[in-house]
Amino acid sequence: MSNVQWLSNVKLEVGERVLPNGTVETETALFHIQITEGKITKLISTSENIPFNEDSIDMKEKLAVPTFKEMHNHLDKTYMSLGWRACTPVANLKERLAHEASELPLLADSTQQRATKMIETILANGATHIRTHVNIDPYIGLKNLEGVIAALDTFKGKVTADIIAFPQHGLLRDHVPALIREAMRSGATMVGGLDPAGIDNAIEKSLYETMNIATEFDADVDIHLHDGGHVGYYTVDKWVDIIENANYYGRTALSHSFCLGDVSIPEQEKIATRLAENNVAIMSTVPINLKRVIPPIDLLDRYGVKVNFGCDGFFDSWSPYGSGDVLEKVTRFCELTRKIDEKSLRNALKWITGGITALDQGGRKVWPNVQDDADFVFFDAASSAEVVARKPLKRTVMVNGQFV
Template sequence: MTEVKLLTNVKLETGERVIDNGSVETITALFHLKIEDGKIVEIVKATDAVPTNITVIDMKGKLAVPTFKEMHNHLDKTYLSLDWKACIPVSNLAERLSFEAKELVELSTTAKQRATKMIETLLKNGSTHIRTHVNIDPYIGLKNLEGVLEALKDFEGKVTAEVIAFPQHGLLRDQVPALMREAMRSGATMVGGLDPAGIDGAIEKSLHEVMDIAVEFNADVDIHLHDGGFVGYYTADKWIDIVEDANYKGRTALSHSFCLGDVPISQQEVIAKRLAEQRVAIMSTIPINQGRIIPPIDLLDAYGVPVHFGCDGFYDSWSPYGTGDVLEKATRFCELTRKIDERSLRNSLKWVTGGITPLDQEGKQVWPKVQDAADFIFFNAASSAEVVARKPADRLVMVNGKLISTN
């Protein structure tokens, strides 16, 4: 049965104007949006008459923006729903992994419970798509994957997901390659990797094993790359070679990639061009507490490299911090890079929406359109620039034309 409803008095961005002092101001107007079976079928000005034979939801002038995509997460790691526990300090990544390994068995029994709480938190903040890495290791096998998949099943119709088989404790050890393949047969949808130099100690062998699994299962790839400096740079460069050889253009990503910010600008430009040519995406969490240089995101963007933000794991054995609000990452990036004007703030929304913004770079309206999915976050805000700068906490989330209860 066709479900029809009308969203009235929705504020949409329609353009921009330059005011007397030379600054840009976003233009908005109120509209009625007719929704049928989860899609927008009509957009009319709010001055038009409202029909009486249809379900009406008055949005009372709230601004609509696209829903968020959380593109780097670990649903299986969080302590959410458990008692408070602070982190144990460590001196390096290997030590952190050692501590994590000791609690994996104990935590695996609550994987679904903890993942459910994290999904609820992400959804409440406006993320309706989650790319999650899930530990596949010799300590617990596929237990975390099973719990995460069960949790995601409960959110069908509200949240879409990419589930990455992630060899957190090393790909080239024990029975991990076999476990990775078993994970791909058991519901994982992407193949992960981790620090081919720093953890696996064999850059080419590790990267080729990742690609071999990906090709075997016709799956996309997302590799954690913490290795910095020229070692990390070499790893990224070698990965692009492998992507090209495998004809995997547009199907892979490198997460974190601090190394891209560790090298001179001339080399950043060289690899940015290569990344763009093979459509290798960069996933960043915009960290502020690791003493690391983040990838040169503006430079990568200028060369056409796809860049997306994510919250990463939060409140887990790695860090007690984090809110599950990916918008916070866009705000932080703008603050770090001194984006303070209307246009640059507005355009920065793309980092957390999968590239969708209501206005394009020239200030012309490009979203929403008829036949788009009726997926929105509604804010009490003047523009998406204010949303990015101020991170309003009061939000309403709609997926496929249905307001989502997030209490």
């Protein structure tokens, strides 16, 4: 294959029009795209002739959208490739953690195999970046980390990753801080945390230890936060204090953060302002739970807080459900919040693309551009709004100019 190739008849979103009744429709056009060594080097209207060669591919008017980012996952936990098994019932979180701990030694030897199957599934669904939390605990040490790194190594050039050293069974116990540090020296790229109140029973101590490890290794942070109500809210507020003191602007995230939906609107607005000022991202899995309020994603978005979606673990000791399709999370969120018009659906795609959309808020074309990476997910769809609403199963994924 030559270093230069053409994709012909690619549908791209180029603008929007407003109908007399006020309805917004997305405008598209067909393009030929030249790709050179993984980068877009030309974008030409199909009204122009191009020098096709043996490597030219007719995309037959498929819509191109940005590739997805799976921003909250657990590659080490899945049962994928081991055959069917449902979850063992438990009475509470403590029992669930104990059950998981009993399984860890039994599953550790198959971590690479299981993680590989999960990565294949996530990639086929369109995600080319995975943020994975990996258990670092007293039961198996770094075995899961070793398996996940080995699995990801086989996808180099196709999938990029954040690998988070995650103290699933508590940071402030046994020799876990030392294990987290060892994990950071052994290939983990980020520092994790978990429920400073509910699991570690010491909010400040847990948060300070997390930041101490992060600054020691100059690493970003992503903390699981399930602690609800004002306890969770206090934890978020305290974490922002620590960020400001450590000058860690733009380097941390809080996953789940249900507590932000448990408090009053003025409190939500106050903390959203602080999160935006310190560029703290929120990672949500948009769970289905009628008894649980999810974080106020639309409010956070209005205040400039970065929000990203992820599938979390799926088909593991915690839940038998999940498909590994992060697009499903956008569709679910839009359905839950009654986003039914073209513009709202179209803009929602940003929560799984790292903020990249074909059109900006004003309906002007901003992607793709010459010199962008040739990374696309192709759909048979009229617009990205249809992609979000209907989540077509048939997809073609390209990374660095190569189909995967």
